Amino acid sequence: MILPLIFLLASLLQHYGAEAESSHVSKFLLPSVKEKNGVQDSAQEKVLTVSGEGMVHSPDFPHTYPRNTVLVWRLVAASNMRIQLTFDERFGLEDPEDGICKYDFVEIEDPTEKTLLGRWCGSQPGTESHKSKGNQIIIRFISDEYFPSEPGFCIHYSPLPVSISEPEVPALPPPSLQGVEELSEAVAGLSTVEEVMKYLEPERWQLDMEELYKPTWQVLGKSFILNKKARGADLNLLREEVRLYSCTPRNYSVSLREELKRTDVIFWPSCLLVKRCGGNCACCSHHCYDCQCVPARVAKKYHEVLLLKHRGGGRGLLKSMTDVPLEHHEECSCVCKDD
Secondary structure, X not given: OHHHHHHHHHHHHHHHHHXXXXXXXXXXHHHHHOOOOOOOOOOOOEEEEOXXXXXXXXXXXXXXXXXXXXXEEEEEOOOOEEEEEEEOOOOEOOOOEOOEOOOOEEEEEEOOOOEEEEEEOOOOOOOOOEEOOOOEEEEEEEEOOOOOOOOEOEEEEEXXXXXXXXXXXXXXXXXXXOOHHHHHHHHHOOOOHHHHHHHHOOOXXXXXXXXXXXXXXOOOOHHHHOOOOOOOOOHHHHHHHHHHOEOEEEEEEEXXXXXHOOOOXXXXXXXXXXXXXXXXXXXXXXXXXXXXXXXXXXXXXXXXXXXXXXXOXXXXXXXXXXXEEEEEEEEEEEEEOOO
């Protein structure tokens, strides 16, 4: 009878001891999650005055950073100064998905132009330095509840005096305030749909990319209705196909006798492939009546062929290998042909 009572008493003491230890840990350790060099609430910012060199970094750098963290730093220099940022070569955050930093990342925002200079994750930091347009810059670090990595990140900052020769950057209106023609020309010059999204909404372009191909109840394309595609068209591929059939160098077959104006001989093969400008200029950025595709860079290349020529006096054919020069177009451009 005594032995079971002893086991019951030991079990109760262990249970209450564990609760007391848990309470002790939560009481003394949880507040330390809030780091001195940042804040937990994304609605707040830690303002740092930039008067000399310094750094901001993920908590516990160069070790694993904590989960569920939002840190925001606003770096402020004197009005006649700019701020230069450089990543520490030690860098490691959670990997991207489909090339997009969705989970753990650090990003830099320039409040002067209200643009996002970049967002980084994975194992590759930004190699180039970044310079603010004004005297302020914002650094934001976010980690979710899964897969923290190491060593995190560290960004070094330093003040830079404004150069006297520094050109004034014209203040462009945001895309939402640009006219149709102005916006159309700006978007047409971008290479990928990602660049378009960055230009239109620099602060939320990655979210727009995630939602772009999701069908909504307002608009369901035929590809979704007929279940022929899992997602919408690949816009980058569509643009690349158009580029290939627009004003670019492409293969043409040319007759050697006509190209070289040699009607007294025979060549074999009689035709060769050369690069010549072709395609239309429907996407020509020039506002003109007649936009034509013309060579912008030309190169002369030599091709070895068989030449056949009649000998004098009916003594048969002269057969020899010979080099023939042919003109190749290596670059093409659309130009206006208006008067």
